[in-house]
Amino acid sequence: MATAKKKTIRSIPQERTPMPEQPPLVRARNFEEVARGYRLEDAQREAERCLQCPDEPCVRGCPVGIDIPGFIKKITEGHYAGAYAVITDTNLLPSVCGRVCPQENQCEGVCTVGEPDTRLEPVAIGRLERFVGDMAIAEGWENRPYIERTGFRVGVVGAGPAGMACAADMAKAGCEVVVYDALHTPGGVLKYGIPDFRLPNTVIDAEIRKLERLGVRFECNTLVGRLFTIEQMLTEMGFDAVFIGTGAGYPSFMGIPGESLNGVLSANELLTRCNLMRARDFPNFDTPLQPGKHVAVIGAGNTAMDALRVSLRLGAESVRCVYRRSRAEAPARVEELHHAEEEGVDFHWLTSPVEILGGADNAVRALRCVRMELGEPDASGRRRPVVVPGSEFEFETDMVVFAIGTNANPILGQTAKLKLDARGYIATDENLATSMLGVWAGGDIVTGAATVIQAMGAGRRAARAMKAYLGLRDSQNALEPAEDGSLFGIPRAEHGYARLHLAN
């Protein structure tokens, strides 16, 4: 290749390449994907914005450590399959992660181009990752490593992001991997939670088929803990190691009056009915959903944004977001908030519900709220919302959706002798090993609700520990010298010496 002229912060395209999107008011009424994805020229232009800086802060910012400058360089060279190979060295699901990772807090958050003094936006790493992943699906590329069978059997509980990531790594390491899931289809939260307009099911299915081609077997309709226990997996079923990635589940409610009225539901129920069970296509699909005309969603995290935007698409006339803090404290990704605002969601910041009022047939009629103001910072460092006295007011609504977080799913705690932490999540050490020998756990069932990529990172971390436990070679553990330069305890000065024993 011709020697490229060294890029500088002023020689690269200054503006971040915009993502082609459906117009807000059109997309707010359909379930098609909002962000259409970069075209070839978009990707080329954006890839040029990467400085290929030697520092590579983005790689450290990525929970799974993708060689980001490496794959972007391949894009600039027009070698897209090469870019795909670089990504899939560390991440098997680029089309998923490119869409749902909170890049602004990860790779893009630390990108050199986006440093404050440059006054530029960071390289759109997520969009480029998605571009490469989608192209691979369209072109049928695969990064199929040579797999040498080890004879070890690994069981994975939960076919969500944590389980999929762990399964991929263990399959590549030559283990026979079976992934169990209680639902009738694999994918976990990617299927039941994240709506199609953010992550189409076709993309998830394509990624799952890749895992199957690595030799991973998915067994759905299997409730581990009840159909068989973790202990049985390790004994009579002959698994050498088990990974638990069952997710948090168990949605929270506030405990205010009126929560059992008809029309009050968790975001999980709304999203599961709409996404997984396709109630939005009722009656072609049998699962019902009584869509609200005036919907109030409580909470302002990513799940709340999904519930709000799903409600719009189900045909609601008004959709309100009710959150007790202000926009600045909202846990949702900025991009998601922005999308919801564009689509016409009505945000009620500094507002907290106190009662759900019912009408005829025990159906929701209105939501009574109080106004809040921000006081002193609390334990989370965010300013604590306090009630403004005498500020009570109500508005009419026929559907109230709680998106205020989840608690630990109790099933494995009920059925296995696993040590749990005080909140009921599975207790692990730093390598994600549980209290039971041969059993690891990761994702939301360990940390509580987090992100897809964090769950995938946990699945991979557990896989590394599993490989060490099974005595498998781990290509991730590159042979690196210790801090003092010694290798295998041999000082650097001795490297390269081979002692010759000469025959006399």
Next chain:
Amino acid sequence: MSAADSASGFRIVAREDYSDVTYMLEVAHPQMARAARPGQFVIVMDQEHGERIPLTIADFDRERGTVTLVIQAVGKTTREMQATLKAGDSLYAMVGPMGIPSHIGAAKKVVCVGGGLGVAPVYPQARAYKESGAYVIGVIGFRNQSLMFWRDKFAAVCDELIICTDDGSAGIKGLVTEGIAQAIARHPDIDEVVAIGPPVMMRGCAEATRPHGIKTMVSLNPVMVDGTGMCGGCRVKVGEQVKFACVDGPDFDGHQVDFADLMSRLVRYRRAETDALVRWQEGCRIREGDTAALKQAVLGAAAGPASKT
């Protein structure tokens, strides 16, 4: 094996119809037959576009490797299953056993009450109590004799069996609460009552035992989607607490359950469910109508000349 194949189905090995609305499916699932305990339930989908419906396990046979479901055709899905499924067919999905198994304690004398369809799910508990050495009094109730099923099966695991029908066409005339009253009158030393059936019947049973202070367990079957604690649709009020029937139950203390809340939440999707049923029935009628019209046309043509005679 692909993801789709893993849901390729759960084979129905036997079907029996107990009445116009009640039918039994015996489904092959050796692993589940081994794991199932009294009081647990399954979630089934009859077809790929189907809904997930919870059904209490009515019986399990570890030797045959089957679980038995007794189903009442009430909504679109259960009627479609009644109309289409036969031995040799498969269910699209079946997952379980779900829920915490019933606690078969050290009770010496128990009353197992089944109302209507509830007779089926209470049977494994009656059998388990019998096997544990308890004195089991069965109380089973139906609207009338023609709806009665499992009488002999139930009698085989009970030391006493009281049959109640609304119209007196079998056993005593009256509701199961009448049967409970008789049992309590005869046996002052009842340790526990287990009641399964429609919510209004379970509430009646709980009220019948409350003055006597007899522990009464009921099995709740609210609307649920996943059955693994994830959707929260099945939340019920028990005492001061909110519980998820799928993972915290389905058995709860009947004296603590807020039945009014349960009943109002059961009809949450009534409007959509009715729409679906009406639409499905219309579809059936149109199909039937087509065949009838076709039949008539064919027969009419064939019988044309002869019809003069």
